[in-house]
Amino acid sequence: MPSALDTPQGAAGLAESLLPPLGNRWLHTQAVAARANEVSAAVSEADRDLLVAAAWLHDIGYAPELRDTGFHPLDGARHLELLGAPARLVRLVAHHSGAVYEAEQRRLSAELAVYEREDSPVLDALIFADMTTGPAGQSFDFDTRIDEILVRYEPGSEVHNAISKARPYLRGAVERTLDRMAHQPM
Numbered sequence: 001m002p003s004a005l006d007t008p009q010g011a012a013g014l015a016e017s018l019l020p021p022l023g024n025r026w027l028h029t030q031a032v033a034a035r036a037n038e039v040s041a042a043v044s045e046a047d048r049d050l051l052v053a054a055a056w057l058h059d060i061g062y063a064p065e066l067r068d069t070g071f072h073p074l075d076g077a078r079h080l081e082l083l084g085a086p087a088r089l090v091r092l093v094a095h096h097s098g099a100v101y102e103a104e105q106r107r108l109s110a111e112l113a114v115y116e117r118e119d120s121p122v123l124d125a126l127i128f129a130d131m132t133t134g135p136a137g138q139s140f141d142f143d144t145r146i147d148e149i150l151v152r153y154e155p156g157s158e159v160h161n162a163i164s165k166a167r168p169y170l171r172g173a174v175e176r177t178l179d180r181m182a183h184q185p186m
Contacts, residue, residue, distance in 0.1 A: 005053065005057070005083060005085040005086070006089045007049055008033070008049055010053070011053035011057050011089075014083075015029055015033075015057055018060050018063035019059065019062070019063060022063070024135050024136040024137075025059055025135075027136045027137040028059065028135055028136060028137055029056065029059050030137060031133045031137030031138075031139070032129045032130050032133045033055040033056045033129075035128070035132060035139075036054070036125060036126065037055075039125050039128055039129065040125070042125045042128075042177045042181050042184070043121045043122050043180075044121070047121070050086075050088065050089060051122050051126060054096070057076065057080065057093050058076070058126065058130060059072060060072075060076040060093070061076030061077070061093075069108060069111065070106075071103065071106050071108050071112075073095065073096055073099035073102075073103075074099075074108060077091070077093045077094035077115055080093055091116060092122065094112060094117075095112075095115065095117040095118075096123075096127065097127050097130045097131060097166075097170065098166030098170050101162040101163070101166040102159060105161050121177070121180060124173040124174075124177045127173035127174065127177075128173060128174045128177035128178070131145050131173075134148060135148070135152070146163060146170070
């Protein structure tokens, strides 16, 4: 199975083995994977399966059995690493949706820094998929999604602070993905 984790099918299988008991988290994950597939033309053809696989796996760190630090990008990345997943997939999961901002709030920057962040169309598209999908799989525009997160998490909380700081970075990723999609040949 580890060799298949960077395929949409292998990643979906792992996500399905961990996330359905989490209800809305599973609905969100399925919708993020579908959204990633929709915008996969924003990345090179060689990276499309990787993008969709990362979307399936981006929130596996929420699974109770994987919880170590309580910071889901890091816990998910560590689990994937233990399974022998490709390093690039591990790094995408570790750094999805501005994780570096929340790691700073949680004093886990050094632990996250083990996984080098790639600034690429793939990470941008993964951020786009996550930041335009609501907590139960709803389709949101970027500002609605950010506002929803800021309402769901109390002001002063780690997530609220991190998302507030990350907003310009996340907006940039979303805008770059939309721009790449707009410039795709028909």
